[in-house]
Amino acid sequence: AREFSLPYRNRLFRFDLNTETWTLLLPTRDLLPKALSFAAEVKSENGQTQLLIGGGYGLVGGTKIQKAEDFPSDLRAHLPDHAVKHGMMKPEASTNIFEVLIADERGMCFTRDNLTGKHWAWDFFDLSGDRIPTIRVELFPCSPTLHTYTDLTFEDFAKPPIDSVRPNDESNVLGIRVKLHGLKGRQDLNGTTARCGYWQKEKERYQIFIPPYEKGGNTSMYIKPSNLLVAKPFSYKDGADIGNLISRCNHSVSFPNVSMSWITSGNAKFKRRPLDYVLGDTTMEGDMMTWMDSYYGPVSPKAQVLLRTIAMNNSSFNTTLSWIFIPACLVKKGPQKDSLMGQNQLKHRQLFIDFYTKLKERDSARVKKFEADIVRKRQDTSTDDLGSWLKLVVTMDGVNPSVRRELIVSPDISMQSLHHQVLCPAIGWSNNYHCYAYRRLHGAIDPQTWKNKASTEKAVTDSIEMLCEECWIGPKTSTALDSMFQPLYIGGALANDKVITLGDLYALDKQDEIKLQYVHDFGDWWSHTISVSKYDGEVPTSASVAHLVSGEGSCPPEDTGGYSNYAQTMSKLTGTMGIKSKDTFEEYDDEVSQTVDPSNERWWKFLNLEVRGKMNMQALKNPLAFDIDHTRANLEIAIRLPKQKGGKESANAIRRDYGTGLTSSDFDDKCAVDSKQNNPLKFCAVCEVTVALKTCSGCNSIAFCSREHQLQYWPKHKKDCRRIQKASV
Numbered sequence: 001a002r003e004f005s006l007p008y009r010n011r012l013f014r015f016d017l018n019t020e021t022w023t024l025l026l027p028t029r030d031l032l033p034k035a036l037s038f039a040a041e042v043k044s045e046n047g048q049t050q051l052l053i054g055g056g057y058g059l060v061g062g063t064k065i066q067k068a069e070d071f072p073s074d075l076r077a078h079l080p081d082h083a084v085k086h087g088m089m090k091p092e093a094s095t096n097i098f099e100v101l102i103a104d105e106r107g108m109c110f111t112r113d114n115l116t117g118k119h120w121a122w123d124f125f126d127l128s129g130d131r132i133p134t135i136r137v138e139l140f141p142c143s144p145t146l147h148t149y150t151d152l153t154f155e156d157f158a159k160p161p162i163d164s165v166r167p168n169d170e171s172n173v174l175g176i177r178v179k180l181h182g183l184k185g186r187q188d189l190n191g192t193t194a195r196c197g198y199w200q201k202e203k204e205r206y207q208i209f210i211p212p213y214e215k216g217g218n219t220s221m222y223i224k225p226s227n228l229l230v231a232k233p234f235s236y237k238d239g240a241d242i243g244n245l246i247s248r249c250n251h252s253v254s255f256p257n258v259s260m261s262w263i264t265s266g267n268a269k270f271k272r273r274p275l276d277y278v279l280g281d282t283t284m285e286g287d288m289m290t291w292m293d294s295y296y297g298p299v300s301p302k303a304q305v306l307l308r309t310i311a312m313n314n315s316s317f318n319t320t321l322s323w324i325f326i327p328a329c330l331v332k333k334g335p336q337k338d339s340l341m342g343q344n345q346l347k348h349r350q351l352f353i354d355f356y357t358k359l360k361e362r363d364s365a366r367v368k369k370f371e372a373d374i375v376r377k378r379q380d381t382s383t384d385d386l387g388s389w390l391k392l393v394v395t396m397d398g399v400n401p402s403v404r405r406e407l408i409v410s411p412d413i414s415m416q417s418l419h420h421q422v423l424c425p426a427i428g429w430s431n432n433y434h435c436y437a438y439r440r441l442h443g444a445i446d447p448q449t450w451k452n453k454a455s456t457e458k459a460v461t462d463s464i465e466m467l468c469e470e471c472w473i474g475p476k477t478s479t480a481l482d483s484m485f486q487p488l489y490i491g492g493a494l495a496n497d498k499v500i501t502l503g504d505l506y507a508l509d510k511q512d513e514i515k516l517q518y519v520h521d522f523g524d525w526w527s528h529t530i531s532v533s534k535y536d537g538e539v540p541t542s543a544s545v546a547h548l549v550s551g552e553g554s555c556p557p558e559d560t561g562g563y564s565n566y567a568q569t570m571s572k573l574t575g576t577m578g579i580k581s582k583d584t585f586e587e588y589d590d591e592v593s594q595t596v597d598p599s600n601e602r603w604w605k606f607l608n609l610e611v612r613g614k615m616n617m618q619a620l621k622n623p624l625a626f627d628i629d630h631t632r633a634n635l636e637i638a639i640r641l642p643k644q645k646g647g648k649e650s651a652n653a654i655r656r657d658y659g660t661g662l663t664s665s666d667f668d669d670k671c672a673v674d675s676k677q678n679n680p681l682k683f684c685a686v687c688e689v690t691v692a693l694k695t696c697s698g699c700n701s702i703a704f705c706s707r708e709h710q711l712q713y714w715p716k717h718k719k720d721c722r723r724i725q726k727a728s729v
Contacts, residue, residue: 120622121598125574133556133570133624135563136400141234141464142441144517144527145398147298148563151211151255153489155301157234158464165206165228168199171358175301177231178208180223189216193231197305198351209308213253220308255304258295258311260484262325263288275484279325279353294320295485296562297525303488306355310348325349359492363471367493370471374495374504381507386411388706390502391535394427394518396553397527398563401624403427403553408535410545410692410706411503415473417643417691418502422546423518425638426631427528428555430615434521435483437474437490438497440505441515441529442466471495473505482523490522501692506532524562544687545639545705548632554624557614569610579606639689642682685713699724 137145141157155175162172173196180192192214197207205222212218264277274291299307311321326345389408396403405426413422415438424431442463474494486492506514516530540547560566571577578593584605596603611623680702683690686709693703696710699721704710 120625124622124624125597125603127574127624130400132574132576133567134400135567136398141460142467144529145563148254148398150213150253151299151304152234153298153300154464154467157461158468159233159461160230163230165196165225165230167204167225168201170199173206174198175303175305177233177301178228179231180208180227181229182227183223186216192216195301195305195308196228198309207305207309209305211253255299256321258299258307258485258488259292259320259322260295260325261290261292261322262484263290263327274479274481275356275486279349279356291481293481293484293523294561295482295488295523295525296564297485297519297522298489300489302355306351307488310351323348325352356487356492359487361492363491363493366469366471367495370495371500373508374500377507378504381503386503386506387534387536388708389535389539390506391531391533391537393531394423395529395531396427396555397529399553399556399566401553403555405551406549408537408539408543408547408549409502411501411506412692412694413502413545414691415497415500415502415505416475419497419518419520420643421638421641421691422635423520423528425634426546426548426551427520428616428631429520429526430558431638433480433558433615434523435474435478435480435486436518436520437472437494437522438505438516438518438530439467439470439472440509441517473497473500480522482521485522490519502532521558524558524560526556526562544684544689544709545692546635548628548635551626551628551631554622554626555616557611557623558616559614560610573603573607573611579603584609639691640683640687641690643690684709685717696721698722699728 135145135148137143137149139146139149142154146152146154156177160176162169162176165173165178176196177193178196180189180194183190189210192210194208194210194214197209197220199206200222203222205224206228207220208223208228209220210217262274307321307323311323326349328346328349388410390411392405392407392409394405394407407422407426409418409422419436420431423429472490472494474490474497476494476496476498486494505516508514513531513533516532518528518530520526520528556566557569560569568577572579572583575595575597578595579602580593581602584602594600594602596606598604607623611617617623681693681695681700683703684693684705685702687705689705692705694705694710696702696704696717701720701724702713702717704713
């Protein structure tokens with residue numbers, strides 16, 4: 001039959017052209033896929049068959065959790081055991097259409113012109129040279145990708161806070177680079193540079209950590225203060241030294257990735273930052289739940305020695321350091337409470353608490369001063385100084401080919417709304433899912449200035465020292481799991497992005513152009529450089545608050561594992577690296593990597609798992625394709641959605657869709673605009689956008705996104721405005 005029905009079927013079939021039989025494809029994960037209802041032949045010509053597999057009755061996200069007995073009996077039989085026990089989502093009517101590409105042989109993958117996809121699978125696999133996504137690393141003091149190659153950070157280029165190493169002076173020496181001298185038993189280590197760790201009172205020595213690129217590297221030892229000198233900072237003129245220390249080592253000289261796990265009560269609900277919850281005086285009630293996340297970003301010098309001290313296998317310089325946050329109540333009541341292991345767990349836990357507490361004290365003072373400076377500057381800045389629009393050029397750091405967006409944005413938009421309702425839809429990230437932050441950058445450490453050596457050493461040094469004092473701006477409240485990593489580099493406190501606008505930051509520096517660093521996902525650490533300048537060009541008549549002017553490059557999948565893992569994923573999908581069975585969670589495990597192409601089921605499994613199944617990916621398109629019209633449509637939707645509220649990030653992570661590419665998850669499918677807003681102060685009376693709003697100064701009963709829209713609406717509003725003013729008097 002040309003068409004047939006498979007009601008409630010929760011599996012995908014594949015048609016074999018040679019045998020003319022249907023084959024059942026197994027799911028890559030033990031989760032309930034979306035149901036499929038029909039498969040139809042689109043066209044058959046010259047022995048080639050084009051098929052369309054569609055859906056008419058599926059599982060729709062956002063529905064209430066129902067008991068398993070609420071499912072139709074034929075669907076219930078396919079539910080995994082844990083779904084029957086705990087319940088899954090209730091099925092609802094769906095009209096989604098799913099295009100399935102069958103590419104058994106090169107040239108066999110076709111679709112009708114009015115369908116998405118065409119033969120992108122083979123085009124994607126055939127990418128070569130600089131078209132394959134790779135890491136782009138620039139070696140300068142504040143390079144956002146420096147951490148992928150070395151343990152150095154911009155702080156190592158700044159002047160140390162002290163001139164000499166004194167006993168029991170952790171607040172000043174922790175994390176700084178020190179040079180060993182005067183050693184008699186290990187004269188071979190004299191002249192070696194290491195990081196200074198914690199003071200060991202019983203030994204009257206500091207624990208120091210020698211990096212892998214130094215003599216005697218990959219180890220730690222205890223050294224008297226008299227045998228330690230404060231090392232000179234890296235000079236901006238010695239950039240070649242960074243490359244040299246990388247090249248003279250046979251293995252990675254970057255700081256290891258960090259894996260953190262933490263244990264909570266099974267009924268724990270995060271209403272504050274998970275780190276504050278875990279480190280607080282919590283009690284364990286009922287079942288325990290273990291959370292885990294990985295960190296691939298830069299680590300500050302102080303945090304480096306903290307992690308070396310408390311993480312599992314202290315002497316290991318392998319690719320990952322692991323540490324588990326165990327609640328104090330479990331350690332004190334557990335069987336190991338009197339053991340050396342139990343005592344070390346309490347000691348290391350307290351080290352982290354002390355480290356985090358000091359960070360919060362330091363950064364809270366910085367944030368308070370920064371926010372006060374913002375308020376003072378705002379009072380001295382007129383609207384004419386900023387203009388109606390600011391131009392943003394957003395470039396994703398560390399990725400080739402370039403991922404770039406050019407936008408024009410209202411200076412009145414808050415940094416919170418800029419993230420949730422402009423940058424996320426414009427770039428392609430999921431909003432209200434991961435943590436994020438911004439900070440100002442300074443011109444003398446711009447990569448072009450670094451390359452051209454156009455600035456004096458003093459100018460660069462001054463800029464780095466300014467950066468050391470710079471505040472990060474982000475959400476005051478976030479339950480995102482990756483916020484656990486904030487102390488490792490971001491710090492202990494963030495300036496409130498809800499009350500700071502883009503115009504506020506632009507007005508702080510008396511320059512025609514400023515630069516910001518924007519980080520999305522504290523775990524994977526996707527860094528972007530944003531150039532902000534005035535815009536005096538032509539504005540489309542339909543533009544409100546934000547408009548995407550141009551763009552190139554597609555956003556990487558969420559939860560990929562940062563730059564290096566993303567590059568490896570793309571290499572495997574383009575045939576330059578092999579795919580092992582463990583990469584696709586297959587039952588058998590072969591250690592031999594196979595280079596596979598779209599004619600191999602393993603290629604599609606890996607694509608589904610690492611790309612299509614991610615929250616921000618569309619299932620039916622080339623993962624590297626950028627569609628500006630679709631992105632503009634998503635942006636228009638986003639700026640008209642209700643403002644995002646913090647506190648839902650961890651819940652969104654738990655409910656995330658691990659689909660394997662059988663369904664399309666476009667941004668606009670998730671975010672239908674509710675045009676029936678009830679509060680007139682929550683949206684513009686003309687265009688219904690919900691960001692960068694200002695209320696009518698006369699009656700305070702209606703809002704507008706711009707002066708132009710206020711003037712446009714005035715003939716309709718003036719009678720009500722005067723009536724309300726009169727009534728209030």
